[in-house]
Amino acid sequence: MPVMNIKKFSFTYPGVSDPSLKNITLPIKKNKITALIGPSGCGKSTLLRSMNRIHDLYPGNKYEGKIDLLDFESGKYKNILDIKKENEFIKLRQQVGMIFQKPTPFPMSIFDNVAYGLKIDGIKNKSELSDRVEAALKGSALWSEVSDRLGKSAMGLSGGQQQRLCIARAVAVKPEVLLFDEPTSALDPISTAAIEELIVELRNDISIAIVTHNMQQASRISDYTAFMYLGDLVEYDKTENIFLNPKEKRTEDYITGRFG
Amino acid sequence: MEKIFQKFAFSSATLVFIILLGIFITLFNAARPAINEFGLNFIVDPAWNKEVPITTPQAKTDKSVTQSAVSNTDDETVDVNDFGDDSDDMMMQDEDDTPTKTIYGGLVPLVGTIFSTLIALAFAMPIAMGIAIFLAEIAPKKIATFVGGAIELLAAIPSIIFGMWGLYYFAPIVAALFGGFQVSLLTAGLVLGVMILPFMAAITRDSMNTTPDILKESAYALGATKFEVIKDVIFPYSKVGIIGSIILSLGRALGETMAVAFLIGSIFELPHKITDPTISIPVALANNFGEASGLGMSSLFYLALILFVMSFAVISFAKFYFLRKAN
Ligand SMILES: Nc1ncnc2c1ncn2[C@@H]1O[C@H](COP(=O)(O)OP(=O)(O)O)[C@@H](O)[C@H]1O
Ligand SMILES: [Mg+2]
Numbered sequence: 001m002p003v004m005n006i007k008k009f010s011f012t013y014p015g016v017s018d019p020s021l022k023n024i025t026l027p028i029k030k031n032k033i034t035a036l037i038g039p040s041g042c043g044k045s046t047l048l049r050s051m052n053r054i055h056d057l058y059p060g061n062k063y064e065g066k067i068d069l070l071d072f073e074s075g076k077y078k079n080i081l082d083i084k085k086e087n088e089f090i091k092l093r094q095q096v097g098m099i100f101q102k103p104t105p106f107p108m109s110i111f112d113n114v115a116y117g118l119k120i121d122g123i124k125n126k127s128e129l130s131d132r133v134e135a136a137l138k139g140s141a142l143w144s145e146v147s148d149r150l151g152k153s154a155m156g157l158s159g160g161q162q163q164r165l166c167i168a169r170a171v172a173v174k175p176e177v178l179l180f181d182e183p184t185s186a187l188d189p190i191s192t193a194a195i196e197e198l199i200v201e202l203r204n205d206i207s208i209a210i211v212t213h214n215m216q217q218a219s220r221i222s223d224y225t226a227f228m229y230l231g232d233l234v235e236y237d238k239t240e241n242i243f244l245n246p247k248e249k250r251t252e253d254y255i256t257g258r259f260g
Numbered sequence: 261m262e263k264i265f266q267k268f269a270f271s272s273a274t275l276v277f278i279i280l281l282g283i284f285i286t287l288f289n290a291a292r293p294a295i296n297e298f299g300l301n302f303i304v305d306p307a308w309n310k311e312v313p314i315t316t317p318q319a320k321t322d323k324s325v326t327q328s329a330v331s332n333t334d335d336e337t338v339d340v341n342d343f344g345d346d347s348d349d350m351m352m353q354d355e356d357d358t359p360t361k362t363i364y365g366g367l368v369p370l371v372g373t374i375f376s377t378l379i380a381l382a383f384a385m386p387i388a389m390g391i392a393i394f395l396a397e398i399a400p401k402k403i404a405t406f407v408g409g410a411i412e413l414l415a416a417i418p419s420i421i422f423g424m425w426g427l428y429y430f431a432p433i434v435a436a437l438f439g440g441f442q443v444s445l446l447t448a449g450l451v452l453g454v455m456i457l458p459f460m461a462a463i464t465r466d467s468m469n470t471t472p473d474i475l476k477e478s479a480y481a482l483g484a485t486k487f488e489v490i491k492d493v494i495f496p497y498s499k500v501g502i503i504g505s506i507i508l509s510l511g512r513a514l515g516e517t518m519a520v521a522f523l524i525g526s527i528f529e530l531p532h533k534i535t536d537p538t539i540s541i542p543v544a545l546a547n548n549f550g551e552a553s554g555l556g557m558s559s560l561f562y563l564a565l566i567l568f569v570m571s572f573a574v575i576s577f578a579k580f581y582f583l584r585k586a587n
Contacts, residue, residue, distance in 0.1 A: 054477055059400070090483040098481040100474050107496040116492070117482035166478065173482060 002027035003176055003207045004051060004096075005068040005077065011043075011050055014060030020046050023065070024233045026226055028177060030070075033199065033208045035222035035239065037215060039254065042228045044211040048179045051209065052096040053080060053089065069095065072176055094121065096177045097170035102186045103162030105154035110146050113154045113165055117173035132172055139205075140168035141198050160191025167198060171206070178202065180210040184217065196221050215255065219243050227251045287568055290561035294364060297555060302562055305365020308528040309556065314359045364559035366566060368528045372445060372540040373567070376520060377513040379449025379534065384457040385506060391457075392464035392502075397490055408465065414458040423522030426451035431523060440535025441525065448524035448540070455519055456509040463508065467501025468494050500582055507578040514571050517542035541567045 004027070011021040021043045028034050028051075036044045046055075055061045068077040069092070080092055094117070106113050114133045123129055133150075137143040142164045146157070154165055163183060170178055180199065184192040199208060200221050212218050218225055218239065225242040227235045227250075235242060235251045246252045253259055288295075294302065391411065395404045430451055431442035438446060471494045479489045495502070525537020526547055539547075541563050552560055 052481060054481055057477065057480055086485065090485065093481050094483040098478075100478060102474060104472075104475045104478040106475070106479065106493055107499075108492075116479075116484075120482070120484050120488050120492075169482065 001030050003030045003070045004028035007066040007068065009050070009065035009067060011046055012062040020231050022231045026233055026236055028207055028209050029224060030207050031203055032223040033203055033210060033221055034224045034226065035218035036209065036211045036226050036228060037218050038228035039259065040213065043231045044228055045181055048181050048209060048211050051179055052093050052098055053083065054098060056089070094173050095175055096179060097173065097175035098179045099166055099170060099181065099183045101182045103159055103166055105157070105162045105165055108154065109151050110154045110165065111150040114168050114172050117169060121173065136168040136172035139171055140164045141194065142168055160187050160194060163187060163191070163195060164198060171202065175206060177207045177209065180208065182211055182213060227254060284568065287561055287565040291558055291565045293555060294558035294562040298364065302366045303370060304367055306367040306530050307363055307365045308368060310363050311360040312363055314361055362555065364556065366563050368530055369539050369541040369544040369563055370566065371530060372524060372538040373514060375445055375534065376449040376452055376524060376540055377510060379446060380452035380456055380513045381506070381510060383450055383453030384460055384509065388457050388460035388464055391461040392468055393490055395465045396468040397486065397494065411458045412462055415462060419455060419516060420518040422451055422455045423519035426519060427522045438535050440533060441537050443523050443525040443537050444535045445524065445531050445538050446534040448520045451519055451523055452513050452516055455516065456513050459512065460505050460509045463505035464502050467498040467505065470501065471497045504578065504582070507574060510574055511571055514567065514574070515542055517546050521546060
């Protein structure tokens with residue numbers, strides 16, 4: 001069952017005549033990892049950033065089509081492109097979290113970083129906060145490394161730890177979907193492996209969409225893969241089919257390294 | 261080539277240090293007679309250019325003489341240009357036969373400097389922060405560029421123009437709103453605030469703009485509102501730059517001469533209310549330097565030395581603070 005359903009979706013940046021995404025139809029299945037692959041500039045980030053409407057921090061974008069999000073409370077789908085009010089945006093972003101290309105710890109302590117999303121959601125109870133921070137850090141395989149220095153600045157962590165902290169911070173608010181935009185592109189191989197392992201863990205609770213330029217990464221961790229090219233969705237299938245048995249010539253060329 | 265460059269860089273750095281030290285020594289030397297005469301008491305003494313009987317041990321208790329001397333000089337200090345002659349004449353003015361000397365104390369200009377600066381900061385800081393937030397985070401790009409450019413232009417206006425504008429347009433308004441004199445500590449402080457405001461706003465905006473988009477997006481992606489992003493991410497991230505802008509503005513306000521000279525009243529009198537006229541250190545220097553001589557001149561140097569040490573202390577404190585915060 002899809003938690004998100006992207007239907008005939010097109011996206012145009014302000015001041016650009018041609019849409020950067022054209023008529024994309026793609027499901028994000030529940031408790032699965034969906035990888036978005038394709039050459040640089042094909043629109044992977046643009047698509048991902050539409051799914052929590054982070055684009056809307058900058059005015060003038062044009063959306064067409066639908067992006068339906070399953071609301072777990074009501075069990076109904078809701079088109080997130082209809083959202084206009086700030087409180088609806090806040091709710092959307094609590095439901096659909098995001099991890100960026102580089103670690104983005106806030107200039108505050110490790111604890112406060114993880115508690116941030118909870119605090120701005122109005123949770124004040126100290127013990128509830130520390131319970132949920134601990135759970136999120138454990139869930140992000142970071143607890144054993146930071147439990148003795150929760151009050152220290154998050155800036156002192158290594159890059160890989162910072163990225164896991166950002167994941168913990170996103171996980172703490174219990175999102176339905178997590179969007180990862182090349183989350184390991186700034187990390188060394190060991191940290192990358194730790195993050196990949198973590199993402200696979202998270203799948204049990206959260207549905208995941210991940211942009212990656214690393215095809216091995218897509219094939220290692222994802223259940224479904226979407227191949228994009230020049231703003232089009234060329235092919236979407238189970239990951240093994242995309243990598244072993246692609247239907248489209250362009251997919252095959254890309255997978256086998258003939259371009260991109 | 262590299263060697264030459266290194267040498268050049270090193271000697272430039274040393275030069276700055278030598279100049280600083282040189283200024284300090286010059287000021288100190290010129291101020292020495294006043295320092296020897298008045299010591300640290302200079303800082304707390306409100307009398308400037310006041311005749312007192314040559315100190316016999318009990319002279320201090322002789323209030324009536326000093327009192328009349330005060331009122332005498334007060335009348336004349338209103339016209340500051342008379343200062344020099346006044347001190348030259350002092351020996352002749354001596355009517356009763358007790359021998360007198362002239363004493364100088366720096367409290368009045370010191371108080372004037374500190375309070376006008378504090379008023380300026382208190383006025384400018386919240387407004388500058390508001391402008392910076394508006395420009396960096398709220399205004400659409402076109403408006404931000406336009407208003408930002410206008411504010412940078414404002415920062416380029418020579419201070420004497422602020423002084424004239426302040427005297428003719430601002431001073432009457434201040435007096436109407438708060439009562440008291442048109443030229444006063446308050447008027448000077450407020451116009452000083454207007455002067456440092458664009459500078460402070462521009463630097464604060466620039467440091468807020470250094471917050472990476474991706475960091476702000478991370479906060480929005482957790483469900484933060486614009487206000488929360490500004491408060492929890494942008495401000496902490498650009499804190500060092502913002503405090504830096506405040507301290508640089510403080511330094512500017514401390515040393516500002518022309519605008520304050522127009523507006524503070526330029527009289528050596530302790531203000532009882534902030535709407536009273538008084539004088540600041542740079543204004544005292546500018547107004548009296550030409551005509552001063554002897555101990556009066558030396559006292560002006562003493563004032564200059566105090567201003568120098570104050571500015572230097574502010575900047576050093578800032579540096580120290582930043583270094584500690586950065587680690
Ligand atoms: N803010 C923007 N304004 C205009 N065009 C943009 C903007 N961001 C990206 N684009 C364009 O949209 C296309 C897709 O970009 P992007 O989604 O970042 O690609 P990817 O993540 O797959 O590398 C590119 O052609 C890029 O130049
Ligand atoms: Mg991208």
